[in-house]
Amino acid sequence: MNHASFTRRDVLKAGGALVVSFMMPGPVDTALGQTPTTIGSRPPLTPDELDSWVAVLPDGSVTAFFGKMDMGQGVDTAIGQIVADELDVAFDRVQVVMGDTAFTCNQGGASGSTGIQNGGVTLRYAAAEARRLLVERAAQRLAVPVEKLTVQDGVVSVIGDARRTASYGELIGGGHFHHKLDWNQKYGNPLLAKGQAAPKKPSDYTIVGKSIPQKIVTEKVYGTLRYVTDVKVDGMLHARIIRPPAAGCGPVAVDESSIAGIPGVRIVREKELVAVVAEHEWDAVRAATTLKVTWAPPRMPFPTMEKLYDHIREAKAIGRQVPIERGDAAAALKAASRVVEADYEWPFQSHASMGPACAVADVRADQATVWTGSQKPHYGRDGVAKLLGLPRERVRAIWVPGPGSYGRNDAGDAAMDAALLSRRVGQPVRVQYMRNDSTGWDPKGPAGVYRGRAGLDAQGNVVAYEFFGKGFTRQDVATNESDPKDTLAGQLTGFAPKPTLIFQVPAEAYDFPNKRCGWECIAPLLDRASPLRTGHLRDPLGPETHFASESFIDEVAHAAGADPVAFRLKYVRDPRHAAVIKAAAERARWSPRPSPNPRGGQGNLMVGRGFSYTERNGTIVAAVAEVEVDRRSGRVWAKKFTVAHDCGLIINPKGLELTIEGNVVMAVSRTLFEEVAFDHDQVLSVDWTSYPILEIQDAPEQIDIVLINRPEKAATGAGEPATRTVPAAIANAIFDATGVRIRRVPITPARVRAALARV
Amino acid sequence: MTERIRLVVDGKPTLLDADPALPLLYALRSELGLNNPKFGCGLAQCGACTVHVDGQPTRSCVMPVGAVRGKTITTIAGLGTPDQPHPLQAAYIAEQVPQCGYCLSGWMMTAAALLRDRPRPTDAQIREALAGLKCRCGTHMAILRAVKRAATS
């Protein structure tokens, strides 16, 4: 890549024309070959400018500037559909630019499945407003009132006189709107900006609702897409970070002579951070494994794995909330004729992204550019600015597709490492983690324990329901890297971590008369850079909490002698929720009976079915799992899923189905295989052998998906919701098959064998 | 010690001066500037670095470049082109398989060899051939559909 540093003027080519003047540092071309092209002075990149969201190029094609991100599920395709539909241009005439802080406003990046739910709203308003202004311009030019105009494929024409036309390209091509939007003054997920135009009615959509394929898929399949790992910058050096063998121990001495045999390697030590930097990548890799570092003595900050759940139960709660409190659950439990009670446990889990994180930073005296695979490049920019002491405007973050991302993984840490090292060596630096840095040191999904208690009356009705979770907060590090304290580089160089205490209660619509749901957080195990620090992992605390809560509902149904679906429907009165439950049951040909399966337990292979239903931020999912349990080996095969999914208006059905499949498969993996192993002072899960995930022989035979489209309801998220539905569906199916209840994840063959041996 | 090593990479005869102990992955990426294959683990555990060496799927992260002298290396970029797609590439696009796509080299290069040797594999044979590969995004269902589609195309 041609790297040219500049400050004021950035000449960009595309669509045959120029330009822009930006105050931004950075390379001439942008990460994705995204080259917004407009002529003349562009208004400042603020959310209240229409030009910050939509541009019409000289050839009449449209560029949409999206401040959220796609992580492979096709959110940008959906955004393109929304913009194309509002503007009445063909889908392939819309280019979506995302992830470059020079061209997009901070809409929060990829975050909580809100790409369409939140991010799409402003894009829709902006596109509608742009159309309104363009039609007004056409009305002037063609000297007819706007009511007499219609738009098709970016050409405005007079109704009844199709020869009188003005194309978007003619009306504004390459120019700016210079038009203000009504902005709520917020950044990130809550950002909302609107114009005066009312967006289309859902019944008028022609592009929204279509299964348009993702363009970028083709580049991936032909191997032409450039990932963040492929970014090359002139003068770039390769770095590897040396993490301590024992958690919380800083370097005492570094023996430079130990790598004397590898020429051209420089050791960088800044406070507790140790790294090697070399011209050739392989030299950096070799130096990192060869370098002898003496570390401070181990601190033994962790309990042993066997003691983890005892530790959580016994530890003092430092944060507590009871977000759901209806009636008097305690009194009703006392008065109940029967009480059902159960405890569940979920381990630490790793993002274990497909590739270890990578980032490139080019830090100069008064500006910096960072290429990152982070879900949240805007926040990454803010964090780098803070770390370097530069004004935010002097730092540009450019997102380049990363090696997989499902939340706050190691990408943000790599970006900060790269910035720190580039400043130190005075050259662009590329940091790529090794597998053990990535699995071993990424922020983890938190371990926790969960307890359900339910009171039944003499007729088996639920009169009281209580659910409490207790564990590590889901945010030892924040959801993004906007503050160095939330990154390893920051924590190793003097920015003390400061966890936010936040946990989770079940999200469902069970209308129990007395209901109480709450949580408690305990202190982190280590008050400094920790390989067991927690952070957001796909649907943070969703699978954990709902594994417990939906397993527990099944246990209560069992105690009441009820069919699990009928039992749920008895208490779910919200019709939209009930419809999803019914849709899954119907598609799976669910025949009512209580669990366990009277015909499940014979022979070596036991079969069963399980139900689960959850909500997440407006999206409702119900799932039926059908499993086979091998009595001898203990292997569970989650053979078939039937998933009903209601996320309001559907933008792209095929994309949605594929997204749901990914959620289901990853959740099967987390339920059956995944657990971070550790001992007193280190994480032992450092690669794919010590942190196994699902492989293809364990992928289901079928995932049958029922999409429930509700065009009249705003679109909600799909990137995570199905994840939380899956674990309990599997556990409930295992119970159905075997009559044995497994309350600890992962449900490994050894645990299944042990549980079967106890009956 | 640097030595001159001859390879054919994606159809192009290529000369390279490298330590024969250098893993092929680094030879292809760092020395020759290719963007495929990918680094996933460096431990032969994931498949992201898979290339064909004389047609055999090989994990380039643990293969010394000195051991493949004179051999023909194919990456996913050498499998086919938009004008002349490999049936798997066409099937992958039709099925919209990749999410992040970082795992593709492993799945596609392994499946390409499978389909060459066994043009009509059963579901069980496909799963067996693709064992050991990782896809963290969980695109396995689409992978199975695509391999079956390519097999019948």
Ligand code: FES
């Ligand atoms: S990178 Fe070679 S197998 Fe993972």
Ligand code: FES
């Ligand atoms: S598509 Fe992301 S790892 Fe396979």
